[in-house]
Amino acid sequence: MSLELLLQAAVSGFLMGGIYALIALALALVFGVMGVLNFAHGDLLMIGMYGVVLVSAATGLSPFLAGIVMVPAMMAIGWVVFVLLIRPIVGSAPLVQAQLTIGLSFVIQSAALLWFGADLFNVPSELAASPIRLGAIVISLPLLIGFVVALVASGLLAWFLSATVWGYRVRATAEDPVMAQLCGVPVQRVQRWVFVCATGSLAIAAGCLMGFYHVTPVVGLQFSVLSLLIVVLGGLGDLRGAMVAALVLGVAEALTSAIFNSASAPAALYVLFGAALLLKPHGLLGRGAAV
Amino acid sequence: MNRFVQAAIGLVVAMAPLMSSPARAEGEEVAIPAITAMSGSTAVLGQDAQKGIEIAVEHINADGGINGRPLKIQVYDTQGEPGVVRQVMERLTRMERAPIILGCEVSAGTSAAAQFAEQAGVPYLNSSAVSAELLERGYKWYFSDQITADSEAATVVDFVEHLMTQGEVVPALLYEDSPRGAGTIERVEALLKDRGIEIAASASYSRSDRNLLPPVKRVQTSGANVVIWAGYTEDVVAGLQAMQQLDFKPYIVGIGGGPGDVRIPQLVDKGFIEAVNLSTADYFNPDMERAQRFVKSYEERHGIVPSSYASMCYRGAYTLKAALEKTLEAGKELTPENLRGALIEVDIPGEQLISPFSRIKFDEHGRNIGAQNLIAQWKDGATKKVTVWPPEVAVEEPNPLN
Numbered sequence: 008m009s010l011e012l013l014l015q016a017a018v019s020g021f022l023m024g025g026i027y028a029l030i031a032l033a034l035a036l037v038f039g040v041m042g043v044l045n046f047a048h049g050d051l052l053m054i055g056m057y058g059v060v061l062v063s064a065a066t067g068l069s070p071f072l073a074g075i076v077m078v079p080a081m082m083a084i085g086w087v088v089f090v091l092l093i094r095p096i097v098g099s100a101p102l103v104q105a106q107l108t109i110g111l112s113f114v115i116q117s118a119a120l121l122w123f124g125a126d127l128f129n130v131p132s133e134l135a136a137s138p139i140r141l142g143a144i145v146i147s148l149p150l151l152i153g154f155v156v157a158l159v160a161s162g163l164l165a166w167f168l169s170a171t172v173w174g175y176r177v178r179a180t181a182e183d184p185v186m187a188q189l190c191g192v193p194v195q196r197v198q199r200w201v202f203v204c205a206t207g208s209l210a211i212a213a214g215c216l217m218g219f220y221h222v223t224p225v226v227g228l229q230f231s232v233l234s235l236l237i238v239v240l241g242g243l244g245d246l247r248g249a250m251v252a253a254l255v256l257g258v259a260e261a262l263t264s265a266i267f268n269s270a271s272a273p274a275a276l277y278v279l280f281g282a283a284l285l286l287k288p289h290g291l292l293g294r295g296a297a298v
Numbered sequence: 299m300n301r302f303v304q305a306a307i308g309l310v311v312a313m314a315p316l317m318s319s320p321a322r323a324e325g326e327e328v329a330i331p332a333i334t335a336m337s338g339s340t341a342v343l344g345q346d347a348q349k350g351i352e353i354a355v356e357h358i359n360a361d362g363g364i365n366g367r368p369l370k371i372q373v374y375d376t377q378g379e380p381g382v383v384r385q386v387m388e389r390l391t392r393m394e395r396a397p398i399i400l401g402c403e404v405s406a407g408t409s410a411a412a413q414f415a416e417q418a419g420v421p422y423l424n425s426s427a428v429s430a431e432l433l434e435r436g437y438k439w440y441f442s443d444q445i446t447a448d449s450e451a452a453t454v455v456d457f458v459e460h461l462m463t464q465g466e467v468v469p470a471l472l473y474e475d476s477p478r479g480a481g482t483i484e485r486v487e488a489l490l491k492d493r494g495i496e497i498a499a500s501a502s503y504s505r506s507d508r509n510l511l512p513p514v515k516r517v518q519t520s521g522a523n524v525v526i527w528a529g530y531t532e533d534v535v536a537g538l539q540a541m542q543q544l545d546f547k548p549y550i551v552g553i554g555g556g557p558g559d560v561r562i563p564q565l566v567d568k569g570f571i572e573a574v575n576l577s578t579a580d581y582f583n584p585d586m587e588r589a590q591r592f593v594k595s596y597e598e599r600h601g602i603v604p605s606s607y608a609s610m611c612y613r614g615a616y617t618l619k620a621a622l623e624k625t626l627e628a629g630k631e632l633t634p635e636n637l638r639g640a641l642i643e644v645d646i647p648g649e650q651l652i653s654p655f656s657r658i659k660f661d662e663h664g665r666n667i668g669a670q671n672l673i674a675q676w677k678d679g680a681t682k683k684v685t686v687w688p689p690e691v692a693v694e695e696p697n698p699l700n
Contacts, residue, residue, distance in 0.1 A: 009519060016512040023509050117337070125341030127532050129565050136567055138543040145511070147543050219539065220508055221532055221565070225339045229506050264503060265512035273504055 011143045016265035017258055018144055022154040024257020028250045029157035029212045030230060031237035032164060033205035039181040039244035040201045041097045046108040049231030050115035051088070051206055055081050055213030056222035057123060063130045063217070070130040070149075071156055074214015078207045085206025089199050097198060112227065119224035129221040149218030160211050161250060168246070177201055181244060240283055242290015251291050328363070328622055328632065329370045331390050332611065333411060334402035334426070335378030342531065343555065346607035347402035347426065348373045353595045353608075354615035364619060365626045371615060376403060380410035387411050391418035398423060398637045400618055402611040405429040405478055412440040420634045421641055423621075425614025426607075429481065433665045439634075441641050441664040443617045444610060445581045445655075445671055450553055451485035453579045453671035454526055455493060457551055457687050457696070461524060462495075464699040470499040470522030470548075472513065472529075472537065479505075479528040482553050486526055498522040505533050514540040517548075523700065524549045529556040531565075538566045541574065549700055551673070552578035558674055558683065560584075560605050568680035575697045577675040581653050582609035583685045585674075585693050589652035613653050620644045620658075654691045 034048045045051075055077055062073035092111060096104050132149060139146040168174040179187040180197045188194045237256055241248030256276075263275040287293060332351055334344035351371050359368050374390065376383045383403065390396040391414070401411055401424045408427035415422035416437050423441050424432075430446040461467050471487060473479040480502065490497055499520030501513040514537055517525060525548040529537065534556035541547070547570075552558060558578035563571060584593045584603040592612055596604040604612075624640035625632055646658040648668065657668030673687035675696055686696035 012512065012515055012519060015515045019509050019511045120337050120341060125337075125345045126561065127342070127535070127565070129535065131565070131567070135539050136542055136570070138545075145515075145544050147511070147540075221535060223339075223532065224337075224341070229508075261509055261512055264507060264509070265516065 012265055013262065015144055016261040018146060019150065020258040020261025021254060022146070022150045022257070023261065024254035025154035025161075026150075026157045026212060026215045027233060027237060027257050028253035029160050029208065029215065031234045031241070031249045031253050032161055032246060033208045033212075034234045035238045035241065035244065035246050035249040036164075036177075037202055037205050038238060039246065040177060041093070041198045043093055043097060043104050044101065044108070044235070044238075045093075046105060046231055046235075047088075047111040047115060047227075048108075048209075048234050049229065050112045050227035051081075051084070052209045052213055052216075052230050053119060053222060053224070053227035054084060054115065055210040056217055056220075056226065057119065057128070058210065059213050059217045060128045060130055060222060069132065069134075070217035071152055071214045073130070074156075074211045074217070077210035077213065081210040081213075082203045082207035085203040086199070088206065089202040093202055094195075094199070112231065116224050116227065123224065125224060127221045127223045130217045132218060135219060147219060153215030153218050156211065157215050160208060164208070165246070173197075173200075236280060240280060240291060242287075242292060242294055245290050245292060245294045248290040248292040248294060255291065325367045327368050327370050329372060330398060330400060330618060330622075331374055331394070331396045332371050332400035332402055332614075333374045333376050333383065333386055333390075333407075334611070335404065335407065336373065336375035338377035338379060340378035340404050343404065343426070343607045344375070344378070344402065346605050347611040349596065349600060350592075350604065350608035350610065350612035351400075351402070351615055353592060353599070354612040357591065357595070358615065358619050364622045367626075369615075369619065369622070371400065371618075376407055378404055378407055380406050383407040383410040384414055387414040387418070391415070391420045396420065397632045397634050398618065398621070400425065400611065400614050402426045402614065405432070405481075408432060412437055415439045421621075421638045423614060423618060423641065425610045425617070428478070430485075431481070433663045437664065439638060441660050441666075443614060443658050443660075443666045443669070445669040446665070447482040447485050449669055449671055450482055450579045451489050453673060453687070454486055454551055454553060455489045455495075457577070457579070457673050458490070458495065458524060458526070459493065460687070460696070461549065461699045467495075467524050467699065468498045468520075468522045469495060469524045469526055470501070470517045470520050471497060472501050472517050472525050472527045473503075474505045474529045474533050475502040476505060478554065479530075482528050483526070486528075486553075503533065503537075505530055507533065508536070510536045510540040511543065513537075514544060514546065518544055518546040522548055524551065526551050526553070527557060528553040530554065531556045531559040531561065534559070534562065535565045538562075538570065538574070538576075542567060542570045547573045547700065549697075550574045550576050552576065554578075555606055558583075558606055560603050560683070563676070563680040571676050571680040572678075575675060575700070576680075577673050577686065577696065579671045580606050580674050581655075581669070581671060582606040583654075583672055583674040583683060585682070585685055586652070586654065586672075586691065588649060592652050609652055613651060613658075616651070617641075617644065617646065617658055620646055654685075 058077040059073045134148045176192045237252045241252035334347045336344045374386050398421045405427040430448045473483040501516040503513040558580045621640040625636045630636040648656045654672040655668045674683045675686045677684050685693045
């Protein structure tokens, strides 16, 4: 095992972690504000990824720009999903929420299969052929751009939450919805807009991913599981924790794959996850709800 | 109307059946079920397999069907999950009393189906899974007209030895870690060792890995100039992109549907595909003379050349046809026992197949003794995939070692 290989894995894993962060932040925000753990989160991301493919094919835009173009469409989808499915189950038992969102996940997967078939789609880009080299370490340009875009989007989200009136309302709702309501915060409207904006942000994450990855009807499940891991690892409802957890998970995923070099690599990742939960039940930063 | 006109009309009406396709099937339908994954993570395979079956049924019926009776193959979705495979098999064998089942499943699903067929006493004709281990279980009702991992490994190692005649070869192994990838690579590794060829590195990854830079880097740092790679389409696409970023251009000898997928040039830089001499051990290539009727029909309908997945169950439908015809020609009923007996007697010459096989003939384990692979290579800026190995079926010479 060479140092060069480990560094390569750590760098590309860190960049990947940045994109994971944007995906997981949306889930963490939804959970924090309305207490709903959305198992169809990855499938909503998958819709964004197909959208990016279609927009890029139709306009020739890079996947990153196509992702931004897709934001209003994803917000509209988020609105419909919230009004029809999520709002009725806010405050319901976790099992009801899980059943409904898992059902939604199956419906989205089947619809994608019917519509796009089982073929995989990607967005061919010349950027993939021009990596950045730092000595022996190679940095994929689409991955780097994806990381930067995701970082900027996450930064804007952090600014919005900490420096705007609506951000305060979101945080107040997450902290104590009853007290927020008593203080005049329109809790239901906040919840609706959080879900709509979180779904919209998945379009940007989809653009970041499609710079170097592909989409199939089953890809959503992978990202749902990944996002749940990150949200739990970061501490339920803790956005900063989710950000750190995403970066840690990206690096750990790449390092376990490089070090173990066998079918046991994913298991090693889950062992690490389990150990982190035992030692830090309130998340990596110790500020989330206990699991 | 005068008598001459009446007679002419009568003659035309009487001649009409003779002027249309004389062999077109009529009469009671022969309905046989096929199982494949139409949804789930291996749906690419199943959807292509269904397309292949549809065209086979059209061709068979246009040529007179099964002794004059039209053939119908009903496809059942298994989601590629062994649990669902068992449910579907139970329904087909116990409730619908299917006399034989055509299988277009991956190895895990085929294992479950073969086990169930054995208990139910119904022949299971596998046209998809390459698992050699299934043929070693001593099953009575399992037949496979598909190649096995052993024949894939032998073809790949023969090809590597051919490259060794052109210069120094430092081989490395790269594979996705499912039983399909790992199982075949295990056989390649054993064969390479048997023939005294040293392996520089062996790197595995999970099919769902989003980042293939680490395993590809591991292979690159080993100094390998030939990479033997077993993978599916999605990980091969990600791996080729990682190689391009690492500026790593080995001679790639692939195994499985991934490296040979006809969609690869739409998903990866064509120049890079050619730079790495992307080749694949396969059981089908659209440039084979004997496959042209199938290829033309497939292209007309789907606007793309057929994948190997599409070819496998087209071939399977013809093996099925041979068994059904043998049974009916012997004046027997289409029962599981009679069809098993017919499968044992089937002997289809290579010229009648769309695969590079010398024939389809089953041994006592249900193994097709005529199954053999070819090596196809992307050429001319990845605009065409050409059969380059073995020499007896090659259409062009393989690219030389870089």
